[in-house]
Amino acid sequence: MKYDAILLTSFGGPEGPEEVMPYLERVTAGRGVPRERLEEVSHHYLALGGVSPINEQNRALLAAMRSHFPERGIDIPIYWGNRNSEPFFADVLKQMYADGHRNVLAWVTSAYSSYSGCRQYRENLAAALTEADLEGKMTIDKVRHFFDHPGFITPIADDLAAKIKSMQDLGLTSNQISIMFATHSIPTAMGVSSGPEARRDEFAQLAGEGGAYAAQHLAAAEVTMKKVADKISGSLPDWSLVYQSRSGSPSVPWLEPDVNDAINDAADSGTKGVIIVPIGFVSDHVEVIWDLDNEAKDTAEARSLEFARVVTAGVAPEFVDGIADLIQERLSNAEKKALSKLGPWVDACAVGCCPNLRKDLPVVAEA
Ligand SMILES: CC1=C(CCC(=O)O)c2cc3nc(cc4[nH]c(cc5[nH]c(cc1n2)c(C)c5CCC(=O)O)c(CCC(=O)O)c4C)C(CCC(=O)O)=C3C
Numbered sequence: 001m002k003y004d005a006i007l008l009t010s011f012g013g014p015e016g017p018e019e020v021m022p023y024l025e026r027v028t029a030g031r032g033v034p035r036e037r038l039e040e041v042s043h044h045y046l047a048l049g050g051v052s053p054i055n056e057q058n059r060a061l062l063a064a065m066r067s068h069f070p071e072r073g074i075d076i077p078i079y080w081g082n083r084n085s086e087p088f089f090a091d092v093l094k095q096m097y098a099d100g101h102r103n104v105l106a107w108v109t110s111a112y113s114s115y116s117g118c119r120q121y122r123e124n125l126a127a128a129l130t131e132a133d134l135e136g137k138m139t140i141d142k143v144r145h146f147f148d149h150p151g152f153i154t155p156i157a158d159d160l161a162a163k164i165k166s167m168q169d170l171g172l173t174s175n176q177i178s179i180m181f182a183t184h185s186i187p188t189a190m191g192v193s194s195g196p197e198a199r200r201d202e203f204a205q206l207a208g209e210g211g212a213y214a215a216q217h218l219a220a221a222e223v224t225m226k227k228v229a230d231k232i233s234g235s236l237p238d239w240s241l242v243y244q245s246r247s248g249s250p251s252v253p254w255l256e257p258d259v260n261d262a263i264n265d266a267a268d269s270g271t272k273g274v275i276i277v278p279i280g281f282v283s284d285h286v287e288v289i290w291d292l293d294n295e296a297k298d299t300a301e302a303r304s305l306e307f308a309r310v311v312t313a314g315v316a317p318e319f320v321d322g323i324a325d326l327i328q329e330r331l332s333n334a335e336k337k338a339l340s341k342l343g344p345w346v347d348a349c350a351v352g353c354c355p356n357l358r359k360d361l362p363v364v365a366e367a
């Protein structure tokens, strides 16, 4: 076998009030995020007792992968490491090396291409190899982006169909319901430059300045709606892609519309209910439970709209099995499943893919 260990690679989060500010400073180091924004976000975390649920969710996912993968013929060990909180990559890689592993396959909890969701992880892993004194002693490859993999889409589509039916049971017709697929906003400069350089024109045509990042989200939303159409008779509600959790300096343009503005616009146009699908995220972490379940819900309720929020993939059995598919593609050249024409995405990023617009840094897993 080409790989001897798997790394569940994620973002990380604080697990106590004293960890909140150091965490936020780590996340935004060198990223030009104003101090006031950090103060504001720290209140979201402190309102939750200083604990982000993301690490507990990754522990649960790790346990689910460990219990399911042997049934899929994947017998190599699975480790877990984070970019921004313990267990940090360098410590985990040291442990993996001590346990005898030399060829690591990283699966990152980010379904889409962008500097934040792809290259930044590859830079952090390269830096961790240096920090752990493992340069040249260990290789790290990365599993492809999975925005249109059926294992990711199916649990979301099933719940979206159920949420549409519930709203119809309240007496709303399809044309009174707005479905909003929500994802993390990013600076437009990061959007335009997302994905492989050679395909930029194609992505711009599909998604304007959102680039490959937005094009992949539109593709994920389309295939989700296709699955929903199989479950619901009659006309479906309209859908759109919206953005949330904008950060950075107010003078820098980020992808829009913001979910709260989109809800207000929908209310102005006669919508009676909104269903938010957090398609940009794989678990119910702070961006989901704060920015959607609190803020977006308040916005909807202030306009007297019905509000529902669809699940994330989390530890749904289809998702865990889908991750096994993605890993089997790399271990045994298994069939590459993809529901949209944009996929299956490439196994390795080309030079210049999702560039770091500030500074060129070493990366792992480059084609
Ligand atoms: C594309 C994308 C994903 C999805 C891909 C992936 O999953 O990686 C993602 C995920 C996440 N983002 C998260 C948290 C934060 N993101 C921040 C800031 C930023 N995110 C950005 C983008 C993304 N972020 C960007 C362009 C910034 C500005 C700074 C910069 O240019 O890098 C900040 C700083 C404060 C603020 O300004 O909001 C925080 C605290 C958490 C953990 C939540 C928890 O703790 O439960 C998760 C999963």
Ligand SMILES: [Fe+2]
Pocket (backbone or CB within 6 Å): 184
């Ligand atoms: Fe973020």
